[in-house]
Amino acid sequence: MGDPVLHAPADAVDTITDEIRTLVADMFETMDAAPGVGLAAPQVGVGLRIYTYAYIDEDDAPWRGVIINPELWMVPLDPGAPDEDEESEGCLSFPGERFPLRRSNRVRVTGIDLDGAPVAIDVDGWRARIMQHEFDHLDGIIYVDRLDDRDWKTAQKIAKKRGWGRPGNQWMPGVDHLED
Ligand code: ZN
Numbered sequence: 001m002g003d004p005v006l007h008a009p010a011d012a013v014d015t016i017t018d019e020i021r022t023l024v025a026d027m028f029e030t031m032d033a034a035p036g037v038g039l040a041a042p043q044v045g046v047g048l049r050i051y052t053y054a055y056i057d058e059d060d061a062p063w064r065g066v067i068i069n070p071e072l073w074m075v076p077l078d079p080g081a082p083d084e085d086e087e088s089e090g091c092l093s094f095p096g097e098r099f100p101l102r103r104s105n106r107v108r109v110t111g112i113d114l115d116g117a118p119v120a121i122d123v124d125g126w127r128a129r130i131m132q133h134e135f136d137h138l139d140g141i142i143y144v145d146r147l148d149d150r151d152w153k154t155a156q157k158i159a160k161k162r163g164w165g166r167p168g169n170q171w172m173p174g175v176d177h178l179e180d
Pocket residue numbers: 090091092093133137143
């Protein structure tokens with residue numbers, strides 16, 4: 001979370017090159033190894049507007065993909081306090097922690113896939129949360145930036161204690177084991 005690439009808006013992808021295809025393959029591998037439900041290019045040090053996502057729940061087939069140059073629309077947030085059990089969120093760039101965060105329950109994301117074909121995704125619930133979380137990364141926003149004051153302060157203390165303010169800090173999913 002100390003790395004500047006995580007706190008700056010990412011650039012649009014102009015052309016889908018072999019380099020981009022390799023990056024996306026690496027992102028899927030990293031996301032699965034973590035394991036995570038989403039991964040944005042800035043989280044692997046690349047300031048481009050790309051994210052991968054993957055989510056499975058009990059009833060449905062696996063849902064996974066990549067979206068390039070996304071745009072996001074959401075229905076307004078429901079008012080009310082976050083439910084800490086139902087709505088806690090985590091991030092591979094702030095590993096080992098979760099905090100409650102209210103998100104819109106329904107979103108539409110449009111963009112292109114790796115072949116440059118248009119994609120439109122209409123989702124709700126956890127899938128909508130994943131879309132909002134990953135989209136935020138492309139605008140230089142980490143979910144802890146959106147926490148209420150009390151949780152934000154707690155998160156800052158944790159980050160300070162673990163030395164996460166330094167640029168260049170990283171961990172390797174599947175190799176490094178994080179302590180809680
Ligand atoms: Zn994240």
